[in-house]
Amino acid sequence: xIGDELADQxxxxxxxxxxxxxxxxxxxxxxxxAAWDALDALGLGAALVPDARGGAGLxxxxxxxxxxxxxxxxxxxxxxxxxxxxALLAAAGIDVPPGVLTFAAAGVPxxxxxxxxxxxxxxxxxxxxxxxxxxxxxxxxxxxREARDTPTMAAPIxxxxxxxxxxxxxxxxxxxxxxxxxxxxxxxxxxxxxVDHANTRKQFGRPIGRFQAVQQQLxxxxxxxxxxxxxxxxxxxxxxxRGLADAAFEIGxxxxxxxxxxxxxxxxxxxxxxxxxxxxxxxxxxxxRRLWSWRDEGGxxxxxxxxxxxxxxxxxxxxxxxxxxxxxxxxxxxxxQEPAA
Amino acid sequence: MTGLRFDLxxxxxxxxxxxxxxxxxxxxxxxxxxxxxxxxxxxxxxxDFTRAVGARGWIGMCWPKQYGGAERSFLERxxxxxELLAAGAPVxxxxxxxxxxxPLILRLGxxxxxxxxxPGIARGDLAFCIGLSEPDSGSDLxxxxxxxxxxxxxxxxxxxxxxxxxxxxxxxxxxxxxxxPAPEGGSRHQGLSQVLVDLRAPGVTIRPIRDLVGEEGFxxxxxxxxxLPPDALxxxxxxxxxxxxxxxxxxxxxxxxxxxxxxxxxxGMAALRDDPATAPALGREVARLxxxxxxxxxxxxxxxDGADPVRQAALVKDLGNDFEQALPGxxxxxxxxxxxxxxxxxxxxxxxxxxxTFSLRGGTREIMRGIIARELGLR
Ligand SMILES: Cc1cc2nc3c(=O)[nH]c(=O)nc-3n(C[C@H](O)[C@H](O)[C@H](O)COP(=O)(O)OP(=O)(O)OC[C@H]3O[C@@H](n4cnc5c(N)ncnc54)[C@H](O)[C@@H]3O)c2cc1C
Numbered sequence: 260x261i262g263d264e265l266a267d268q269x270x271x272x273x274x275x276x277x278x279x280x281x282x283x284x285x286x287x288x289x290x291x292x293a294a295w296d297a298l299d300a301l302g303l304g305a306a307l308v309p310d311a312r313g314g315a316g317l318x319x320x321x322x323x324x325x326x327x328x329x330x331x332x333x334x335x336x337x338x339x340x341x342x343x344x345x346a347l348l349a350a351a352g353i354d355v356p357p358g359v360l361t362f363a364a365a366g367v368p369x370x371x372x373x374x375x376x377x378x379x380x381x382x383x384x385x386x387x388x389x390x391x392x393x394x395x396x397x398x399x400x401x402x403x404r405e406a407r408d409t410p411t412m413a414a415p416i417x418x419x420x421x422x423x424x425x426x427x428x429x430x431x432x433x434x435x436x437x438x439x440x441x442x443x444x445x446x447x448x449x450x451x452x453x454v455d456h457a458n459t460r461k462q463f464g465r466p467i468g469r470f471q472a473v474q475q476q477l478x479x480x481x482x483x484x485x486x487x488x489x490x491x492x493x494x495x496x497x498x499x500x501r502g503l504a505d506a507a508f509e510i511g512x513x514x515x516x517x518x519x520x521x522x523x524x525x526x527x528x529x530x531x532x533x534x535x536x537x538x539x540x541x542x543x544x545x546x547x548r549r550l551w552s553w554r555d556e557g558g559x560x561x562x563x564x565x566x567x568x569x570x571x572x573x574x575x576x577x578x579x580x581x582x583x584x585x586x587x588x589x590x591x592x593x594x595x596q597e598p599a600a
Numbered sequence: 601m602t603g604l605r606f607d608l609x610x611x612x613x614x615x616x617x618x619x620x621x622x623x624x625x626x627x628x629x630x631x632x633x634x635x636x637x638x639x640x641x642x643x644x645x646x647x648d649f650t651r652a653v654g655a656r657g658w659i660g661m662c663w664p665k666q667y668g669g670a671e672r673s674f675l676e677r678x679x680x681x682x683e684l685l686a687a688g689a690p691v692x693x694x695x696x697x698x699x700x701x702x703p704l705i706l707r708l709g710x711x712x713x714x715x716x717x718x719p720g721i722a723r724g725d726l727a728f729c730i731g732l733s734e735p736d737s738g739s740d741l742x743x744x745x746x747x748x749x750x751x752x753x754x755x756x757x758x759x760x761x762x763x764x765x766x767x768x769x770x771x772x773x774x775x776x777x778x779x780x781p782a783p784e785g786g787s788r789h790q791g792l793s794q795v796l797v798d799l800r801a802p803g804v805t806i807r808p809i810r811d812l813v814g815e816e817g818f819x820x821x822x823x824x825x826x827x828l829p830p831d832a833l834x835x836x837x838x839x840x841x842x843x844x845x846x847x848x849x850x851x852x853x854x855x856x857x858x859x860x861x862x863x864x865x866x867x868g869m870a871a872l873r874d875d876p877a878t879a880p881a882l883g884r885e886v887a888r889l890x891x892x893x894x895x896x897x898x899x900x901x902x903x904x905d906g907a908d909p910v911r912q913a914a915l916v917k918d919l920g921n922d923f924e925q926a927l928p929g930x931x932x933x934x935x936x937x938x939x940x941x942x943x944x945x946x947x948x949x950x951x952x953x954x955x956x957t958f959s960l961r962g963g964t965r966e967i968m969r970g971i972i973a974r975e976l977g978l979r
Pocket of ligand 1: 471731
């Protein structure tokens with residue numbers, strides 16, 4: 260699949276661009292320009308932009324492996340945000356400017372705002388493109404120490420409207436979709452670190468991974484990691500098939516699954532790495548702090564669970580307990596996407 | 601870690617139409633199902649219902665027509681399984697034959713064995729049970745001691761199986777037995793074979809074991825000099841361990857590993873429909889269910905492609921068991937038992953007692969996690 264090949268390319272570029280030294284520098288506020296330039300050169304920013312508008316014309320499902328690769332590396336650059344921002348602009352009929360690009364819903368802190376050349380702000384179906392330099396920024400960070408800055412609004416340099424298929428909450432849904440896949444990737448990265456540690460750290464004369472208590476915990480971690488990855492990929496397919504607005508259910512399910520997996524995975528990773536994993540020097544915290552941050556961005560488990568529950572409770576159904584199919588099953592299967600004959 | 605990779609699948613063509621057929625069929629039968637029957641899920645045994653399912657071509661539906669099958673895909677079969685489980689249909693009389701005994705005979709049996717057994721399973725006339733566990737061999741299955749010794753006329757079977765689900769109601773067992781001693785200093789996995797046992801043969805004694813609900817679900821089955829014909833052997837003599845292990849991908853992979861409590865969740869959805877305060881908790885269960893369904897469907901696709909997703913199956917079984925096991929507790933947290941509508945309360949009562957079995961049957965939670973850990977390179 261095209262996404263897998265691109266993800267391999269990206270992973271190679273990332274192995275240079277997001278080593279621990281780069282991550283640490285980025286988290287202390289320096290934008291990793293060299294890393295950005297190397298990644299930007301791959302031309303992935305326009306991945307979701309249709310061919311007709313000069314993009315690669317890929318779908319969400321095709322870029323899911325790219326997002327996982329970004330998450331796996333904890334990449335300290337707004338490439339996922341740039342991909343999302345470009346897609347929003349293209350959908351609203353606005354040309355995509357070069358340079359660092361990001362997006363957020365109106366009123367929500369803008370990821371990487373202070374480092375961006377341009378910012379896309381989405382308010383309902385309205386998309387506004389701002390030159391970042393023309394905005395006044397209140398700087399803040401998430402717990403991964405990624406910039407999350409709040410702008411004071413000024414006049415945009417371009418405006419447009421999203422088609423109906425993007426819905427009224429496009430920035431949140433898009434962020435949830437991107438973060439779900441990034442979480443799956445970060446879990447894969449943290450799991451690899453934990454397994455590697457379990458196979459090398461020796462106590463009581465053998466690698467700690469030989470202890471069954473450790474094995475069982477890592478198995479849970481692996482299962483959660485697979486669940487997050489499958490959920491993100493399945494939501495991406497739904498978004499391709501139905502459009503972002505009508506895939507809110509699937510995106511929500513993915514975000515809840517990924518968010519829960521993030522919490523469990525991070526806890527197990529730290530348990531297995533013990534004191535070493537708590538040190539600044541070790542790579543683990545760059546991933547676990549992202550897991551803890553990203554699960555809150557684009558809607559938390561609580562937010563999406565409530566929305567999913569309301570969707571299912573509100574779905575039309577004449578069924579009672581004693582008749583088939585029940586209300587939930589009716590709803591779930593009604594969302595299956597049979598391929599066109 | 602390729603053994604933990606999942607490739608997603610679209611529903612097959614005609615999926616919605618097939619679901620509609622199943623729903624109409626279920627609607628004709630469901631008035632007879634009490635809340636307890638629904639809560640029993642695939643542990644409910646009803647030969648008449650099974651024959652009706654067979655008559656529709658929904659048992660052995662991936663098998664060749666020559667053997668009573670319908671030559672449909674694993675993904676179509678997955679739809680049938682899902683719809684039956686979602687309704688809590690009593691499918692136990694054909695579940696094991698359809699899920700694993702039939703596919704095993706199809707894959708490894710002789711033409712004569714296929715002709716003898718498969719059409720009967722597909723019609724719903726022949727019920728199979730699984731003869732793995734023994735009194736001293738549970739998780740450590742390779743330590744089993746039941747043996748079949750070659751004689752002039754076939755095999756002589758001696759030993760004891762236990763926890764055999766529906767043994768007292770079934771016609772045939774496929775048993776894993778020792779046919780030659782483990783080689784000195786060699787692997788215990790050698791010398792095991794799978795044999796077909798007619799449960800009505802002389803020398804077979806079946807003693808039902810009452811379970812904690814007060815029902816007779818599983819059995820102890822003793823073999824005293826049971827004479828088996830030469831063609832009782834399935835597959836290759838001595839290759840029983842490998843055969844039984846790959847059968848486990850079929851046994852562990854299906855929606856029956858996360859939908860065992862599904863009728864209770866539906867009852868909860870109906871009962872809590874007008875209680876918006878419960879939306880977040882219900883939504884959380886739905887999100888989990890949705891993810892498990894995508895994972896399980898991916899495995900059906902892998903089986904369709906002829907892959908051997910044993911490890912993915914162990915992983916989904918582990919996650920799925922956790923989910924279906926926690927559902928009664930999740931519902932109880934949303935509505936006091938005394939305030940549940942009666943059918944829901946009865947399902948809740950039944951499932952509360954029976955959910956501990958979910959992470960035992962088909963291999964325990966600890967064994968599933970051991971399989972995943974091996975794939976991670978830890979053992
Ligand atoms: C409802 C039900 C239906 C069943 N139906 C059938 C059937 O039809 N046919 C059949 O053959 N069997 C059947 N079984 C048996 C089932 O396969 C066994 O219960 C299961 O394999 C565990 O074996 P055991 O009960 O002997 O437990 P044990 O193997 O004695 O295990 C006891 C505990 O120790 C743990 N343990 C054991 N070994 C290890 C290890 N190496 N590492 C870590 N922990 C370990 C187990 O996980 C478990 O928690 C059924 C069981 C149930 C509950």
